[in-house]
Amino acid sequence: xxxxxxxxxxxxxxxxxxxxxxxxxxxxxxxxxxxxxxxxxxxxxxxxxxxxxxxxxxxxxxxxxxxxxxxxxxxxxxxxxxxxxxxxxxxxxxxxxxxxxxxxxxxxxxxxxxxxxxxxxxxxxxxxxxxxxxxxxxxxxxxxxxxxxxxxxxxxxxxxxxxxxxxxxxxxxxxxxxxxxxxxxxxxxxxxxxxxxxxxxxxxxxxxxxxxxxxxxxxxxxxxxxxxxxxxxxxxxxxxxxxxxxxxxxxxxxxxxxxxxxxxxxxxxxxxxxxxxxxxxx
Numbered sequence: 001x002x003x004x005x006x007x008x009x010x011x012x013x014x015x016x017x018x019x020x021x022x023x024x025x026x027x028x029x030x031x032x033x034x035x036x037x038x039x040x041x042x043x044x045x046x047x048x049x050x051x052x053x054x055x056x057x058x059x060x061x062x063x064x065x066x067x068x069x070x071x072x073x074x075x076x077x078x079x080x081x082x083x084x085x086x087x088x089x090x091x092x093x094x095x096x097x098x099x100x101x102x103x104x105x106x107x108x109x110x111x112x113x114x115x116x117x118x119x120x121x122x123x124x125x126x127x128x129x130x131x132x133x134x135x136x137x138x139x140x141x142x143x144x145x146x147x148x149x150x151x152x153x154x155x156x157x158x159x160x161x162x163x164x165x166x167x168x169x170x171x172x173x174x175x176x177x178x179x180x181x182x183x184x185x186x187x188x189x190x191x192x193x194x195x196x197x198x199x200x201x202x203x204x205x206x207x208x209x210x211x212x213x214x215x216x217x218x219x220x221x222x223x224x225x226x227x228x229x230x231x232x233x234x235x236x237x238x239x240x241x242x243x244x245x246x247x248x249x250x251x252x253x254x255x256x257x258x259x260x261x262x263x264x265x266x267x268x269x270x271x272x273x274x275x276x277x278x279x280x281x282x
Contacts, residue, residue: 001194002026004050006033006083007057011153012097015183016054018278020191026050030057035079036071045086052194053087054095055080055134058127062101065122066240072122077129084137093141093197095190096134099127100146100178100205105244110209112250113144113201121241131201141193143186143204146247147215150183151276160216164227174213174231178247179205182268184278189254189261196258203249206265218266222273 001023005013008027017027026048034040035057045053058076059065065072080096087094101124102117119125134140149155163170181204189204210218213231220227234243254260263271272278 001051002049003052003054003194004028004045004048005054005056006035007055008033010056011150011155012148012183012186013056014152015150015187016056016190019184019187033057035075038079038082041079041082042086045083045092046090049090050092052093052095053083054097054190054194055083056097058097058130060123062121062123062243063240065126069122069126072126073129076123076126077133080130081133081136084133084135084140087137087139091139093139093194094134094137095141095143095194096130098131098142098144099124100144100247100249101244102128102131102144103244103247105176105246107246110248110250111203113203113253120244123241124244139197139199141198142201143190143193144201144249145181145186145203146178146205146249147180148183148186149180149272151272151278153183156180156212156215157219157272160219160227161223161225164220164225167228169228169230170216171230171232171236172213172216173234173237174211175233176243176245176247177209177211179207179209179249180215180265180269181206181262182272184271185262185268192259192261193257198257202254202257203251204254204262205249205251206262206268207251208264208266209248210265215265218269219273222269
């Protein structure tokens, strides 16, 4: 397959670069494939003539989205429609990466794909619009995921390790529940989904659930770090954007479509800790 990946500098695009190496990969720099510019999207995608476009590009700075809502909607929503249009014209498959933030977090069981959406932040609303725009492409896969991280990139894992290395006291939220998901695990699942031509909406997170505090504790335990870590409530650290308190995603539909390659979040963390310099498909 000839695969075009947007958001080339991001952590998920890096995982796709490593995991999908047997395919012909095109990862243009973001200055060239600028998701805020319709003509750039049209010309780059049309010129590349890909079989699959994986849209890893997004405005993911959740709090900044609250004050830059117009730009967030342009990149997370409108641009996906532009991608959908050019993919449709070429018969390409569009894989859109979405998020647990499309839910309001008031649920008490893992969210299914057909559960009502109700985003409580600008980021969530713009990503939901991205889902709607992606569905305009006849061949589309919308993959909702959550709490993405890996050994590379700017993410919770590296933030915690850097803070601990500086000897900082850490208070981490213990009343938000979700599923930490590694980029490499998601990249494997997406590769198989593309090869098997999955269609529609699917939840693609690691299995199980924890809190941010529980995740931090597991990181430090796995690394053998005696960090100064204590739990706190979301209310103790108010942020511009609301976060869903419960955003665990149900994986039943994923398992019905084909092989489920998503490990438990603990297994995924162990792989990252044991093999941080991941360089090939496992």
